[in-house]
Amino acid sequence: MRIAGFSLDCERLPAPLPIWRATVRAETWRVLARGVSEQGGRLLALWASDCTRGAAGSLVVSSAYVVREGLLWLDLPLGERRSSYPDLAPIFPCAARMQRAAADLLGVTADGAADQRPWLNHGAWPAGCFPLRHGALEKNSEVAREVSDYAFVRVEGDGVHEIPVGPVHAGIIEPGHFRFSVVGEKVLRLEQRLGYKHKGIEQRFTELPPLEAYRLAGRVSGDSTVAYAWAWCMALESLAGCRVSERAASLRALLLERERVANHLGDLGALGNDAAFAFGLAQFSRLREDWLRLAREAFGHRLMMDCIVPGGVAMDIDQATSDRLARQCDLIEREVQALRQVYDEHAGLQDRFMTTGRVPPELAARLGLTGLAGRASGRAADLRCDQPWPPYDRLAVKMSTQGNGDVAARVAVRFDEIEESLRLLRLLLLQLGEGETRSALRLPAKAAFGAGWVEGWRGEVFVALLWDGEGGANAIRRCHVHDPSWQNWPVLEHAVIGNIVPDFPLINKSFNLSYAGHDL
Amino acid sequence: MWRILRQITRQGLCSEPPPECSDAPRVEAGRIHDELLTILGQALAVRQVDAGSCNGCELEINALNNPYYNIEGLGIRFVASPRHADLLLVTGPVSRNMALALRRTHDATPEPKLVVAVGDCGCSGGIFGEGYASCGRVANVIPVDVTVAGCPPAPIDILRGILTAVRRCRAAPG
Numbered sequence: 001m002r003i004a005g006f007s008l009d010c011e012r013l014p015a016p017l018p019i020w021r022a023t024v025r026a027e028t029w030r031v032l033a034r035g036v037s038e039q040g041g042r043l044l045a046l047w048a049s050d051c052t053r054g055a056a057g058s059l060v061v062s063s064a065y066v067v068r069e070g071l072l073w074l075d076l077p078l079g080e081r082r083s084s085y086p087d088l089a090p091i092f093p094c095a096a097r098m099q100r101a102a103a104d105l106l107g108v109t110a111d112g113a114a115d116q117r118p119w120l121n122h123g124a125w126p127a128g129c130f131p132l133r134h135g136a137l138e139k140n141s142e143v144a145r146e147v148s149d150y151a152f153v154r155v156e157g158d159g160v161h162e163i164p165v166g167p168v169h170a171g172i173i174e175p176g177h178f179r180f181s182v183v184g185e186k187v188l189r190l191e192q193r194l195g196y197k198h199k200g201i202e203q204r205f206t207e208l209p210p211l212e213a214y215r216l217a218g219r220v221s222g223d224s225t226v227a228y229a230w231a232w233c234m235a236l237e238s239l240a241g242c243r244v245s246e247r248a249a250s251l252r253a254l255l256l257e258r259e260r261v262a263n264h265l266g267d268l269g270a271l272g273n274d275a276a277f278a279f280g281l282a283q284f285s286r287l288r289e290d291w292l293r294l295a296r297e298a299f300g301h302r303l304m305m306d307c308i309v310p311g312g313v314a315m316d317i318d319q320a321t322s323d324r325l326a327r328q329c330d331l332i333e334r335e336v337q338a339l340r341q342v343y344d345e346h347a348g349l350q351d352r353f354m355t356t357g358r359v360p361p362e363l364a365a366r367l368g369l370t371g372l373a374g375r376a377s378g379r380a381a382d383l384r385c386d387q388p389w390p391p392y393d394r395l396a397v398k399m400s401t402q403g404n405g406d407v408a409a410r411v412a413v414r415f416d417e418i419e420e421s422l423r424l425l426r427l428l429l430l431q432l433g434e435g436e437t438r439s440a441l442r443l444p445a446k447a448a449f450g451a452g453w454v455e456g457w458r459g460e461v462f463v464a465l466l467w468d469g470e471g472g473a474n475a476i477r478r479c480h481v482h483d484p485s486w487q488n489w490p491v492l493e494h495a496v497i498g499n500i501v502p503d504f505p506l507i508n509k510s511f512n513l514s515y516a517g518h519d520l
Numbered sequence: 521m522w523r524i525l526r527q528i529t530r531q532g533l534c535s536e537p538p539p540e541c542s543d544a545p546r547v548e549a550g551r552i553h554d555e556l557l558t559i560l561g562q563a564l565a566v567r568q569v570d571a572g573s574c575n576g577c578e579l580e581i582n583a584l585n586n587p588y589y590n591i592e593g594l595g596i597r598f599v600a601s602p603r604h605a606d607l608l609l610v611t612g613p614v615s616r617n618m619a620l621a622l623r624r625t626h627d628a629t630p631e632p633k634l635v636v637a638v639g640d641c642g643c644s645g646g647i648f649g650e651g652y653a654s655c656g657r658v659a660n661v662i663p664v665d666v667t668v669a670g671c672p673p674a675p676i677d678i679l680r681g682i683l684t685a686v687r688r689c690r691a692a693p694g
């Protein structure tokens with residue numbers, strides 16, 4: 001069939017969103033990438049798998065592209081004893097770190113890649129050992145190793161000095177290392193070093209019972225637990241050919257939109273605080289707490305962990321709860337509107353927000369900025385609008401975009417999205433639909449692929465699963481989970497150039513990227 | 521400005537324990553506040569270290585700063601440097617990549633110091649367990665005084681964990 005102008009031998013996965021999978025050869029790997037890029041498509045994820053024991057019989061590199069028709073998942077088997085493949089970074093800059101991660105985990109390298117420094121391996125395992133290859137871990141002795149040095153890029157020049165920050169940061173934040181090169185207060189360059197939280201999640205997925213592993217998915221990034229659980233369950237359901245009921249889908253969307261609102265409320269408060277407006281933090285954190293407390297009462301968990309399960313959802317809500325949830329939407333809407341006016345009219349706040357940490361639309365397009373931050377830089381993409389899957393297909397989601405790409409734009413998108421999510425929540429509560437909350441799911445007795453794709457509050461979350469049901473194996477052979485932070489972290493390095501060091505926390509918060517979801 | 525003031529006065533103080541007992545967490549918070557003051561009689565400086573969590577625990581620790589719990593009002597402060605800290609609040613299974621940083625942070629904290637491990641991951645390694653990149657529970661890397669179970673524990677439980685550590689330290693000085 002023809003996708004993105006190419007005729008490919010594709011298989012459509014039985015997922016609620018249009019997702020195709022195809023196997024390609026090394027010659028077409030870059031041709032396809034260029035074709036996707038020329039049509040305005042984007043690279044969603046890149047990962048590698050050890051399929052030496054599967055049908056491919058070798059290591060496989062995979063990429064996932066977003067094109068107009070949907071998602072295109074391409075597999076490139078490397079062939080016997082080969083471990084390199086054509087570099088995609090010149091076409092999609094965001095590929096660079098994903099390729100470095102694949103090199104650390106599976107020992108596959110992008111031919112001629114400009115940056116081949118390790119990314120996730122800080123010395124915790126020996127350089128020649130690749131933890132996601134079969135049998136690699138038995139050979140890896142358990143002794144703790146020394147942390148290896150990392151070759152940061154140095155900026156030379158008169159009066160340039162370096163400020164290293166982290167991995168342990170000054171607030172209640174996740175760990176990561178930032179190396180600033182500054183002149184006076186002005187940032188000339190920022191270089192990030194991430195991977196501190198790498199705890200081997202993808203390996204762990206293959207060790208857990210397949211029907212239990214959704215709990216791990218919900219703990220890839222705690223602030224996006226609903227998005228990950230949904231994407232993961234969607235992947236498992238797609239490989240099992242299981243359809244969830246209308247009611248289960250509506251309840252999932254209810255949870256996802258509540259997660260979006262919870263995070264936006266938290267961020268708007270923190271952004272006010274980072275601009276020395278403590279009032280904002282006090283007000284928004286109060287609203288967030290009210291929001292979480294009702295989540296605890298309605299769904300049994302403040303962050304709504306483990307509410308989405310394979311086949312559907314773990315809970316249902318009665319009319320009384322539904323009314324309370326709807327009432328809270330009205331209440332929060334009024335409060336947020338009042339606070340938006342306060343934010344908009346506060347000269348000091350606007351002064352800190354406007355033109356700070358700018359990513360102009362052209363730069364955003366070139367670097368592949370995605371999700372919420374992308375929409376604040378004119379990138380009109382939101383899966384809920386572009387590929388509306390149930391129940392979004394009946395909700396007509398309004399996308400919010402801004403063109404300035406500064407902190408103010410990212411604040412504005414958050415305000416708009418809260419409003420829109422509250423509208424969606426009320427619509428969902430009016431009509432949750434029928435059906436059992438949890439459908440039976442039978443895992444296949446053969447090898448199968450599954451994929452899940454969801455617009456979380458930060459951006460697109462993607463999950464790819466390789467299932468092995470042959471001969472009663474019943475195991476997940478490979479699970480790749482992708483966070484939109486992979487795309488956006490490198491753009492943050494650009495966003496701070498020319499800003500002053502004290503504005504970094506504000507800029508960083510306005511992106512609010514995930515360390516856990518990236519480091520895995 | 522007028523809007524800000526109006527919002528502040530309209531909201532009033534929400535950290536006070538309200539008279540009705542239906543809102544149990546708020547009453548509980550009030551009780552813990554009183555107790556902390558009697559035991560401590562001074563400010564407590566807390567350094568939070570995320571050693572590899574999923575960030576869920578951080579969200580709930582952050583929630584302690586909201587007006588409902590209002591722990592700063594009590595004299596518990598989150599500080600930026602371990603050198604100013606009396607207590608380390610550590611989350612996550614300790615990733616191998618964070619083990620050294622965690623050990624260094626612990627070394628930099630002046631004696632007498634307390635360590636509270638927060639969350640199922642901090643207590644036992646949680647769902648991540650031990651593996652090629654995870655050292656498991658916090659106690660595998662630095663000595664731990666008190667653990668707070670939960671995934672993530674509710675803010676009030678984290679507060680209770682801090683209080684327990686302080687109380688133990690008072691009971692057995694040195």
Ligand code: SF4
Nearest residue numbers: 573574576639640641
């Ligand atoms: S205890 Fe739960 S919330 Fe806390 S870090 Fe572990 S998985 Fe995340």
